[in-house]
Amino acid sequence: MTANEPRAAATPLRVLIVDDQALVRAGFRMILEAQPDIRVVAEAADGEAAIGMARRFDPDVVLMDVRMPGLDGLEATRRLLHDRPAATAPRVIVLTTFDVDEYVYAALQSGASGFLLKDVTPEQLVAAVRTVSIGDALLAPTITRRLVERFARPSQTPAGDATALATLTAREREVFGLLARGMSNTEIADALVVGEATVKSHVAAILAKLELRNRAQAVVLAYESGLIRAAVPADG
Numbered sequence: 001m002t003a004n005e006p007r008a009a010a011t012p013l014r015v016l017i018v019d020d021q022a023l024v025r026a027g028f029r030m031i032l033e034a035q036p037d038i039r040v041v042a043e044a045a046d047g048e049a050a051i052g053m054a055r056r057f058d059p060d061v062v063l064m065d066v067r068m069p070g071l072d073g074l075e076a077t078r079r080l081l082h083d084r085p086a087a088t089a090p091r092v093i094v095l096t097t098f099d100v101d102e103y104v105y106a107a108l109q110s111g112a113s114g115f116l117l118k119d120v121t122p123e124q125l126v127a128a129v130r131t132v133s134i135g136d137a138l139l140a141p142t143i144t145r146r147l148v149e150r151f152a153r154p155s156q157t158p159a160g161d162a163t164a165l166a167t168l169t170a171r172e173r174e175v176f177g178l179l180a181r182g183m184s185n186t187e188i189a190d191a192l193v194v195g196e197a198t199v200k201s202h203v204a205a206i207l208a209k210l211e212l213r214n215r216a217q218a219v220v221l222a223y224e225s226g227l228i229r230a231a232v233p234a235d236g
Helices: 022-033 048-057 073-082 104-112 124-131 141-150 158-164 170-180 185-192 195-212 215-224
Strands: 012-020 036-043 059-063 091-096 114-117
Touching: 012 022, 012 048, 012 124, 022 036, 022 124, 036 048, 036 124, 048 059, 048 073, 059 073, 059 124, 073 091, 073 104, 091 104, 104 114, 104 215, 114 124, 114 195, 158 195, 170 185, 170 195, 170 215, 185 195, 195 215
Parallel strands: 012 036, 012 059, 059 091, 091 114
Antiparallel strands: none
């Protein structure tokens, strides 16, 4: 089963929608609740309400707008993810109207699993919720690469991160490099001619050694550490 397919006879994915625009929340709710494997358990109009709703309803996935009055989505994401261990914390998808946004980059640094533009198609929205629910990150779109390339600062890598990177084996560094380019486990397995289960084991080891919550944070670290070099952005 792929992330785009509904889970048969399983507990529905629990989603919390956070946005200060009621029409946006209503539209996302309508799209998601049309799926048999997804249930919107709550809505919130700001970051403070989002934290309260998350504690009350324990969602699997949070759709989080970053620009809201009061407590913004960035700080709400930090609190949601750092209040709980990675294994039990919700997956956060950041919502934005901008395809290159420093707030979104900061959210990825904080542990968000990826981001979506608010004008996504219904199919893309549903696929995104399913993708992050199984532990994958939303890394494929080229705008993610542009985001990281614009805001990553290799010189800012903490000494602790550099030390942790040195503990990776040669194969783990190879997998890390491919992961950082946005490749899925299947694509990495094909590239290295190994089984997907082997790749999953390497990815788990990489995240554990580097003390990262998810693949999105791994991408950020790969650029900030200089393991992956940002390309010079094209004009326009």
